[in-house]
Amino acid sequence: MVDPASGLDxxxxxxxxxxxxxxxxxPGQIRAADAEVFDAKELVVAPGLVDIHVxxxxxxxxxxxxxxxxxxxxxxxxxxxxxxxxxTVPVNxxxxxxxxxxxxxxxxxxxxxxxxxxxxGSMGEALTDYAALKEAxxxxxxxxxxxxxxxxxxxxxxxxxAALDLPVIQHAEDTRQTGGCSxxxxxxxxxxxLRGMTVEAESSLVERDLNLLKQVKRGHLHVAHLSxxxxxxxxxxxxxxxxxxxxxxxxxxxxxxxxxxxxxxxxAKMNPPLRAESDRAAMMEGLLDGTVDAIAxxxxxxxxxxxxxxxxxxxxxxxGLETALGLAISILHxxxxxxxxxxxxxxxSRPAQALGLECGTLALGxxxxxxxxxxxxKWVFRAADSRSKSKNTPFDGWEMQGRVRLTVSEGRVVFKx
Amino acid sequence: xxxxxxxxxxILLAADAxxxxxxxxxxxxxxxxxxALLFYEASTRTRTSFExxxxxxxxxxxLVSSLSSSIEKGESLKDTGITLKAxxxxxIILRSPYSGxxxxxxxxxxxxxxxxxxxxxxxxxQALLDxxxxxxxxxxxxxxxxxxxxxxxxxxxxxxxxxxxVARSNALLLPxxxxxxxxxxxEELLPEAATGMGPGISIERDFEAxxxxxxxxxxxxxxxxxxxxxxxDLDEYRSRYQANDERIAASAPKAPILHPGPIIRGMEITxxxxxxQQSAIAAQVANGVPIRxxxxxxxxxxxxx
Numbered sequence: 231m232v233d234p235a236s237g238l239d240x241x242x243x244x245x246x247x248x249x250x251x252x253x254x255x256x257p258g259q260i261r262a263a264d265a266e267v268f269d270a271k272e273l274v275v276a277p278g279l280v281d282i283h284v285x286x287x288x289x290x291x292x293x294x295x296x297x298x299x300x301x302x303x304x305x306x307x308x309x310x311x312x313x314x315x316x317x318t319v320p321v322n323x324x325x326x327x328x329x330x331x332x333x334x335x336x337x338x339x340x341x342x343x344x345x346x347x348x349x350x351g352s353m354g355e356a357l358t359d360y361a362a363l364k365e366a367x368x369x370x371x372x373x374x375x376x377x378x379x380x381x382x383x384x385x386x387x388x389x390x391x392a393a394l395d396l397p398v399i400q401h402a403e404d405t406r407q408t409g410g411c412s413x414x415x416x417x418x419x420x421x422x423x424l425r426g427m428t429v430e431a432e433s434s435l436v437e438r439d440l441n442l443l444k445q446v447k448r449g450h451l452h453v454a455h456l457s458x459x460x461x462x463x464x465x466x467x468x469x470x471x472x473x474x475x476x477x478x479x480x481x482x483x484x485x486x487x488x489x490x491x492x493x494x495x496x497x498a499k500m501n502p503p504l505r506a507e508s509d510r511a512a513m514m515e516g517l518l519d520g521t522v523d524a525i526a527x528x529x530x531x532x533x534x535x536x537x538x539x540x541x542x543x544x545x546x547x548x549x550g551l552e553t554a555l556g557l558a559i560s561i562l563h564x565x566x567x568x569x570x571x572x573x574x575x576x577x578x579s580r581p582a583q584a585l586g587l588e589c590g591t592l593a594l595g596x597x598x599x600x601x602x603x604x605x606x607x608k609w610v611f612r613a614a615d616s617r618s619k620s621k622n623t624p625f626d627g628w629e630m631q632g633r634v635r636l637t638v639s640e641g642r643v644v645f646k647x
Numbered sequence: 648x649x650x651x652x653x654x655x656x657x658i659l660l661a662a663d664a665x666x667x668x669x670x671x672x673x674x675x676x677x678x679x680x681x682x683a684l685l686f687y688e689a690s691t692r693t694r695t696s697f698e699x700x701x702x703x704x705x706x707x708x709x710l711v712s713s714l715s716s717s718i719e720k721g722e723s724l725k726d727t728g729i730t731l732k733a734x735x736x737x738x739i740i741l742r743s744p745y746s747g748x749x750x751x752x753x754x755x756x757x758x759x760x761x762x763x764x765x766x767x768x769x770x771x772x773q774a775l776l777d778x779x780x781x782x783x784x785x786x787x788x789x790x791x792x793x794x795x796x797x798x799x800x801x802x803x804x805x806x807x808x809x810x811x812x813v814a815r816s817n818a819l820l821l822p823x824x825x826x827x828x829x830x831x832x833x834e835e836l837l838p839e840a841a842t843g844m845g846p847g848i849s850i851e852r853d854f855e856a857x858x859x860x861x862x863x864x865x866x867x868x869x870x871x872x873x874x875x876x877x878x879x880d881l882d883e884y885r886s887r888y889q890a891n892d893e894r895i896a897a898s899a900p901k902a903p904i905l906h907p908g909p910i911i912r913g914m915e916i917t918x919x920x921x922x923x924q925q926s927a928i929a930a931q932v933a934n935g936v937p938i939r940x941x942x943x944x945x946x947x948x949x950x951x952x
Contacts, residue, residue, distance in 0.1 A: 420838060420840040420843065421819075423767030425875070426840075494747030538725050539725075540724060541747045541751075
């Protein structure tokens with residue numbers, strides 16, 4: 231058993247009862263005659279994984295994904311909890327939509343923590359009702375994909391959210407600099423005849439947000455899917471100066487570079503774009519040195535017909551729920567020798583802490599979220615076998631190490647291999 | 648530019664052979680084979696020369712353009728390709744405003760796709776006909792093509808490099824044959840990243856300096872349709888980058904002047920230069936047909952599908 235939150239890394243049995251962790255004991259100590267038993271010999275038992283950045287597409291775009299299919303993919307990937315972005319149709323900017331997403335009728339296989347829109351319709355003009363959104367279950371606010379550009383609105387969002395103890399998540403992209411762009415700026419973009427997003431389009435907005443954060447007492451900024459060294463350095467420096475800033479990195483940004491776009495593969499098109507090798511290496515460094523709080527997938531399903539378009543016309547985004555653990559173990563643990571507890575922390579306790587979620591730990595009384603996986607098993611990911619409704623992944627056919635055997639969410643078995 | 652040097656040589660040799668062949672004999676090469684021209688952007692030279700090339704080989708051609716087809720109703724490139732294939736097209740010649748579109752069409756249809764210009768991406772047939780033009784100007788034959796055949800040639804490409812697929816294809820092809828390519832234009836139209844495309848490419852911001860260093864000059868128009876909000880001071884641009892008699896006489900008095908067209912007289916080039924002794928613009932256009940004959944014949948070789 232590996233529980234990054236408590237530092238536990240030893241042989242243990244765990245008992246789940248009424249959706250909670252009821253006991254964690256030395257092997258053979260738990261007596262529960264009527265319990266369903268899962269033998270995890272030779273396997274790792276860890277807190278159910280937590281993905282703080284997914285797009286479940288409901289309401290409104292059920293042809294790409296539904297809450298049921300998206301969370302089924304989450305469960306298959308070892309995630310017991312996911313945070314759902316508000317760029318649905320309509321935008322999740324009301325308590326009604328927030329509640330709708332959490333209703334039992336959605337058939338979710340993992341806990342869904344909705345993230346509310348930071349401004350009405352994510353238009354960046356007028357704040358939504360943060361108190362009402364929080365009351366309905368929203369755990370943060372953001373206009374993900376449509377970053378808040380106006381200084382005064384961002385400042386107001388940080389202030390209002392701080393008073394309610396909510397993080398403000400920003401997709402850091404100065405969209406005034408990125409119109410018509412479809413990949414990372416640089417020689418490759420030039421060669422391919424594609425307009426490029428500069429590093430500065432990301433870092434300048436992060437720097438702007440950090441400056442605004444200084445003006446807000448107890449404010450909390452969470453930077454979504456960081457992709458550039460320059461922005462990461464800004465976060466590192468800000469944290470050192472005492473600001474409450476957290477950040478996440480996606481598996482594709484530590485596993486791939488812009489070279490993957492070659493021949494205009496729309497499954498390598500996402501926002502922020504895949505970057506140069508130096509930026510990829512910086513993401514790796516940030517994960518290893520602790521600057522990065524979380525691995526988050528930015529799972530962004532799109533229908534085949536949407537991705538089978540000219541590169542510049544295809545929508546941004548790739549799926550990621552079923553490949554995150556395998557990539558993290560293969561790259562961070564196997565290749566870069568990060569202790570398994572560290573890798574699991576980036577996928578459970580630390581993202582949960584970053585957004586203040588009550589999960590990601592195997593402590594007594596915590597939510598009964600558990601993942602069991604074989605850390606040694608090598609397997610090949612096949613997009614066609616994905617539980618997600620969409621198959622837009624850059625990792626089709628990749629061999630990875632670390633395979634999920636069982637996922638439990640609030641005491642319910644939601645995936646079993 | 649996916650061709651190897653050996654393939655480039657073969658294409659130019661085939662262009663010579665086809666050009667010299669008896670027209671009636673040539674007509675039998677692709678008799679009644681079906682070639683579709685799928686054009687999502689306006690074109691005069693490329694479209695006409697591809698069409699004349701296919702017809703000169705005896706193929707049946709059909710033109711589908713965005714303004715008179717179901718493309719207007721929202722049909723995707725994939726579905727348009729599948730439709731053309733179902734109608735018997737064995738090869739599709741594609742012009743698209745989107746970079747990389749030929750890869751998508753080839754993947755969707757399994758047919759050979761000839762790139763007649765894709766967005767800001769590439770225009771390979773133009774680079775090949777430019778190569779043929781340069782070889783002829785230097786009194787060289789296609790059989791001479793090799794990795795060093797253009798040693799001593801320095802081509803200055805001047806103007807809107809950023810939006811130019813012609814610049815990209817030439818800058819990718821010619822250095823592989825030993826030529827040097829100097830790109831020239833203002834920062835907004837020529838980012839520093841351009842030199843990272845490949846070897847043998849450098850940037851010279853000063854037009855006169857670029858002219859003095861080169862022995863072939865290619866002028867490009869400003870692609871107003873792709874500026875995407877970018878504002879260019881046209882008076883300043885003209886004063887710094889226009890190819891006019893005075894400049895050419897002072898800095899490149901012997902260099903042939905190329906231009907892929909369409910030319911905007913009075914903007915990047917004056918009438919005196921476009922129509923002058925050094926202009927090779929008409930030769931470029933004329934070279935389009937034999938090059939495209941070779942490309943169409945190559946795409947359809949191996950018999951009927």
